[in-house]
Amino acid sequence: MSGTADLRDSYDVAVIGAGPAGMVAAAICAGAGLSTVLLDEQAAPGGQIYRAVGETPVRRPAVLGNDYWHGERLVRALRASTAHYVPGATVWSLSREREIGVSIAGGARLVQARRVIIATGALERPFPIPGWTLPGVMTAGAAQILLKSSGMIPQGRTVLAGSGPLLWLLAWQYLNAGAKLDAILDTTPRANRKAAWPHAAAFLLSPYFRKGLRLLLSVRRRVRVVAEVGDLRAEGEGKLQTVAYRVGDGVETRLSADILLLHQGVVPNVNLAMSVGIAHRWDEDQLCWTPVVDGFGGTAVDGVAIAGDGAGIAGAWAAEERGKLAALAAVRALKPDARREQLPDEMQVRLALAQVERGRLFLDRLYRPADRFRLPEGDTLVCRCEEVSARQIVETVALGCTGPNQMKAFLRCGMGPCQGRLCGLTVTELIARARGVSPAEVGRYRLRPPVKPITLGELAVLPKSEAAIKAVVRG
Amino acid sequence: MFRRLPDAGEARLAVTIDGKPARARAGDSVAATLLAAGVDHCRTTPVSGAPRAPYCMMGVCFECLVTIDGVGNRQGCMVPVEDGMAIEIQHGRREIER
Amino acid sequence: MNATTSHDVAVIGGGLVGSAIAWGLAKAGQRVAVLDEGDIAWRASRGNFALVWVQSKGLGMPQYAGWTVRSSNAWGGFAEALKAQTGLDVCHQRPGGFHLALSERELEQREAMLKRLHNQPAMQRYDWEIVDRERLRRMLPQIGPEVVGASYCPLDGHVNSLRLLRALHVGMRQLGVAYLPNHAVDAIAWRDGEFTIQSSGGAVRSGKLVLAAGNGNARLGPMVGLAVPVRPQRGQIVVTERTAPFLNYPVVTVRQTDEGGVMLGDSLEEAGFDATVGTGVVSAIADRAVRMFPLLARLNVVRTWAALRVMTPDGFPIYDHSATCPGAFVATCHSGVTLAANHALALAPLIAEGRLPPEQLEVFSARRFDVPAAA
Numbered sequence: 001m002s003g004t005a006d007l008r009d010s011y012d013v014a015v016i017g018a019g020p021a022g023m024v025a026a027a028i029c030a031g032a033g034l035s036t037v038l039l040d041e042q043a044a045p046g047g048q049i050y051r052a053v054g055e056t057p058v059r060r061p062a063v064l065g066n067d068y069w070h071g072e073r074l075v076r077a078l079r080a081s082t083a084h085y086v087p088g089a090t091v092w093s094l095s096r097e098r099e100i101g102v103s104i105a106g107g108a109r110l111v112q113a114r115r116v117i118i119a120t121g122a123l124e125r126p127f128p129i130p131g132w133t134l135p136g137v138m139t140a141g142a143a144q145i146l147l148k149s150s151g152m153i154p155q156g157r158t159v160l161a162g163s164g165p166l167l168w169l170l171a172w173q174y175l176n177a178g179a180k181l182d183a184i185l186d187t188t189p190r191a192n193r194k195a196a197w198p199h200a201a202a203f204l205l206s207p208y209f210r211k212g213l214r215l216l217l218s219v220r221r222r223v224r225v226v227a228e229v230g231d232l233r234a235e236g237e238g239k240l241q242t243v244a245y246r247v248g249d250g251v252e253t254r255l256s257a258d259i260l261l262l263h264q265g266v267v268p269n270v271n272l273a274m275s276v277g278i279a280h281r282w283d284e285d286q287l288c289w290t291p292v293v294d295g296f297g298g299t300a301v302d303g304v305a306i307a308g309d310g311a312g313i314a315g316a317w318a319a320e321e322r323g324k325l326a327a328l329a330a331v332r333a334l335k336p337d338a339r340r341e342q343l344p345d346e347m348q349v350r351l352a353l354a355q356v357e358r359g360r361l362f363l364d365r366l367y368r369p370a371d372r373f374r375l376p377e378g379d380t381l382v383c384r385c386e387e388v389s390a391r392q393i394v395e396t397v398a399l400g401c402t403g404p405n406q407m408k409a410f411l412r413c414g415m416g417p418c419q420g421r422l423c424g425l426t427v428t429e430l431i432a433r434a435r436g437v438s439p440a441e442v443g444r445y446r447l448r449p450p451v452k453p454i455t456l457g458e459l460a461v462l463p464k465s466e467a468a469i470k471a472v473v474r475g
Numbered sequence: 476m477f478r479r480l481p482d483a484g485e486a487r488l489a490v491t492i493d494g495k496p497a498r499a500r501a502g503d504s505v506a507a508t509l510l511a512a513g514v515d516h517c518r519t520t521p522v523s524g525a526p527r528a529p530y531c532m533m534g535v536c537f538e539c540l541v542t543i544d545g546v547g548n549r550q551g552c553m554v555p556v557e558d559g560m561a562i563e564i565q566h567g568r569r570e571i572e573r
Numbered sequence: 574m575n576a577t578t579s580h581d582v583a584v585i586g587g588g589l590v591g592s593a594i595a596w597g598l599a600k601a602g603q604r605v606a607v608l609d610e611g612d613i614a615w616r617a618s619r620g621n622f623a624l625v626w627v628q629s630k631g632l633g634m635p636q637y638a639g640w641t642v643r644s645s646n647a648w649g650g651f652a653e654a655l656k657a658q659t660g661l662d663v664c665h666q667r668p669g670g671f672h673l674a675l676s677e678r679e680l681e682q683r684e685a686m687l688k689r690l691h692n693q694p695a696m697q698r699y700d701w702e703i704v705d706r707e708r709l710r711r712m713l714p715q716i717g718p719e720v721v722g723a724s725y726c727p728l729d730g731h732v733n734s735l736r737l738l739r740a741l742h743v744g745m746r747q748l749g750v751a752y753l754p755n756h757a758v759d760a761i762a763w764r765d766g767e768f769t770i771q772s773s774g775g776a777v778r779s780g781k782l783v784l785a786a787g788n789g790n791a792r793l794g795p796m797v798g799l800a801v802p803v804r805p806q807r808g809q810i811v812v813t814e815r816t817a818p819f820l821n822y823p824v825v826t827v828r829q830t831d832e833g834g835v836m837l838g839d840s841l842e843e844a845g846f847d848a849t850v851g852t853g854v855v856s857a858i859a860d861r862a863v864r865m866f867p868l869l870a871r872l873n874v875v876r877t878w879a880a881l882r883v884m885t886p887d888g889f890p891i892y893d894h895s896a897t898c899p900g901a902f903v904a905t906c907h908s909g910v911t912l913a914a915n916h917a918l919a920l921a922p923l924i925a926e927g928r929l930p931p932e933q934l935e936v937f938s939a940r941r942f943d944v945p946a947a948a
Contacts, residue, residue: 041553055502057479057480057483057500058482058483095851095852096849101852110852123531123533123535124531133525133527133538135516135527135528136528137530138528138530139530139531142529142530142532142533145532145533145552146477146507146510146532149502149507150483150500150502150503150507151479151482151483152477152478152479152480152511153477153480154476154478155476155478156476177480178480238516239515239516239526239528258476259476259477384527384530384536384538385537386522387520387522387523387525399742399743399752400587400742400752400754401754402611402612402754403612403613404612405612405613405619406612409616409618409738410735410738410739410742411739412735412832415875415876416537416875417540417548417814417875418535419876421536422535422536442612443612443613448876448877448878448879449850449877450874450877452534453814453873454873454874455870455871455872455873456837456859456862456863456869456871456872456873456874457859457869457870459855459856460856460859460860460863460870461856461860462852462853462856463853463856464852464853464856464860465853468840468851468853468854468856469860471841471842471854471857472826472839472841472854472857472858472861473679473861474826521832547871548873568815568817568833569815569817569872570816570817571715571816571817571868571869571871571872572868573871
């Protein structure tokens with residue numbers, strides 16, 4: 001793996017994240033003659049959706065499915081471009097002047113860019129049920145990463161629980177791979193169907209419809225599916241032993257289990273964007289914070305754009321198109337004389353985007369996670385790092401604490417190494433419910449660099465001005 | 476907890492987990508190596524001492540913190556495993572010497 | 574809260590200064606309302622370094638040194654009282670503290686400054702000393718080769734300042750204080766011995782008024798005949814992951830918290846109302862910390878932040894009582910942690926009685942800034 005020495009001091013364009021949006025954007029910018037760096041935290045390009053697509057040990061293509069292998073084309077295009085792709089590069093800061101702090105193999109440095117495209121994608125929505133911190137409980141996305149990058153499948157009694165396309169896709173891939181699944185506990189509320197129905201027509205025209213339906217039916221034929229699960233707990237001494245659930249308000253059923261894989265949708269990975277001061281709005285359809293961007297992913301921070309799911313969840317195909325749009329804006333700004341034939345046609349991109357975004361609202365409504373699974377109660381941990389419970393949050397609201405930043409000061413929630421990635425949404429929503437106001441009014445954690453850990457040693461050797469040194473020396 | 480698919484290639488790398496020899500496959504992360512080796516938990520928390528295991532596998536949850544080659548609190552899911560690595564369970568707060 | 578409710582005292586500001594005073598007022602039997610802003614506000618109380626610090630304070634105003642020593646001495650009892658009432662341990666510790674020097678020149682400057690401080694007339698006597706490298710190593714074994722020595726004062730200590738803020742809020746609640754968040758103050762009127770405070774959350778009336786709004790006091794003071802010349806001064810802080818205990822004493826810019834994180838401070842920057850973190854300053858903080866304790870280089874940084882100190886022109890606190898609106902007080906300082914014990918136990922009872930005795934507190938009046946500059 002290369003180190004920071006291979007990086008230049010400055011680039012025309014820096015793209016952060018090598019998922020579909022980042023790969024496409026970097027290849028286009030480089031193709032237009034802009035000096036382009038693509039910084040990615042993983043060891044290989046693809047992001048999470050195409051994780052390890054170039055080197056997965058899963059040899060049979062049918063296991064992971066055609067949509068996964070599509071990622072190979074994007075990786076090839078990236079590799080064929082002159083973009084400087086840097087794996088193992090952790091971006092820990094971005095300033096409003098577009099100075100990027102990046103660490104590679106334990107060494108940090110600063111890189112300047114005229115344009116920055118943030119393509120940091122999505123992460124799984126927190127699923128705070130009792131026992132979700134027990135060993136043996138992990139996310140469906142984590143399990144899928146183990147499959148893609150290591151060819152690993154569950155051994156022992158395995159339960160999938162939650163809601164949303166990824167849960168079904170994982171089940172399908174597992175069955176293809178020969179894994180045995182004990183049950184799928186579907187937590188999708190029945191009422192969601194009614195809410196989604198008005199948007200069904202649009203979804204019928206979506207490319208996701210036929211594929212999704214086929215996959216769903218295929219899984220249902222082979223695994224026991226329990227619908228309308230309204231209550232879910234993981235139990236065990238030191239590790240998962242039992243999954244307890246109820247259908248609706250019915251009697252509790254207990255399953256012995258070694259592995260519980262949870263999923264209830266994905267949300268934008270906003271930490272870097274928030275830390276540079278990009279405005280975010282509460283998205284009531286997707287129940288998350290979404291950055292405020294224009295039609296090219298541009299933000300109010302000069303020269304900084306967001307592409308892909310980090311700009312609002314729309315899926316991998318949309319991410320590609322949004323990557324193209326962000327790249328187009330960068331090229332137009334920095335190289336207005338770039339030859340048109342080197343660039344994607346904006347109209348075509350927008351048509352393609354409209355096509356793949358069709359039916360999104362149907363999916364959002366259908367798979368909207370139930371309140372019960374977003375708003376925990378009692379001793380259920382909200383902040384995994386600092387072990388702060390739902391009860392503590394609610395009691396502290398009663399003390400007069402109105403928002404997540406004061407909550408953080410009082411209880412330390414969000415102060416651990418994950419920096420609120422796994423508790424931020426829950427804390428905001430819990431405060432909102434306790435106060436009887438909207439999450440938008442409650443607000444969110446204020447985030448500051450470093451958004452990923454960096455050692456003090458790395459930080460200490462970065463360049464600093466005389467004024468900065470003088471500011472910290474005391475007589 | 477997890478097993479490798481037959482076509483996933485051989486685990487040729489030799490590592491130690493808390494001093495005991497284990498095998499790892501080139502291309503795996505340290506966290507995947509621990510899961511493949513059947514390790515129950517990779518750390519205990521600095522707050523209550525509760526056991527935790529890898530949760531997200533993509534670098535966001537910090538549950539897979541382990542000591543690698545004497546350096547504490549490293550994200551196991553973000554570190555590619557290497558031959559000869561000494562992996563240790565992280566017990567609570569790290570120590571400044573390691 | 575509707576305008577018909579009248580309180581004995583309204584405290585504007587729910588940070589450490591306002592909360593400590595409100596807690597003390599409630600203990601003294603006053604019916605208190607605290608008007609605070611919302612979740613996003615300039616809150617030094619969430620961004621401070623949490624030292625209870627004595628050494629080096631008071632050069633230019635020996636009475637401030639005395640006031641600080643008094644608070645430091647009262648802190649143990651204050652922490653006990655909070656724990657007894659709320660069950661929350663604010664982890665106050667007073668092992669003495671160090672100020673490390675990274676060169677002979679720094680050490681000489683340090684010693685000269687402390688001598689000037691202690692040679693002031695009317696300076697309260699307390700122990701301090703310069704410690705050479707050999708002795709220092711026995712107390713702080715992890716110091717790096719560049720550390721030549723330190724100043725030490727046994728009165729210095731530290732506390733968990735976020736838990737202090739929480740304990741004060743829990744304590745206020747238990748004492749019946751009306752805590753009113755989202756009450757940003759727009760205007761204050763005084764008539765017939767009563768204050769009417771217009772805020773974003775409605776009007777509040779009270780017999781007395783305490784301005785404890787930090788940098789907001791500059792705007793609020795003139796509404797009740799008080800000049801409060803304060804300005805923001807930025808400080809940036811770095812904190813590491815939790816680490817097993819290794820540092821037994823607080824150092825003025827390096828301390829290990831009870832939770833295990835190592836806090837590294839802190840910058841002094843004139844940046845107006847801008848709490849942006851800058852990589853250069855944070856790097857300079859890290860550099861000095863690593864030179865003091867080289868093993869720190871291995872630790873991961875989990876957070877950095879910037880907060881705004883509340884600075885007066887001479888750096889000393891302002892405690893004042895309005896001449897034109899009797900019953901209106903102001904309390905402002907940049908040492909809300911160190912002075913919390915005084916604010917709760919000494920200042921609040923005086924405000925409850927309605928006067929600041931000149932022999933004690935006249936020196937802290939903002940009238941000291943009215944003196945025309947010498948020709």
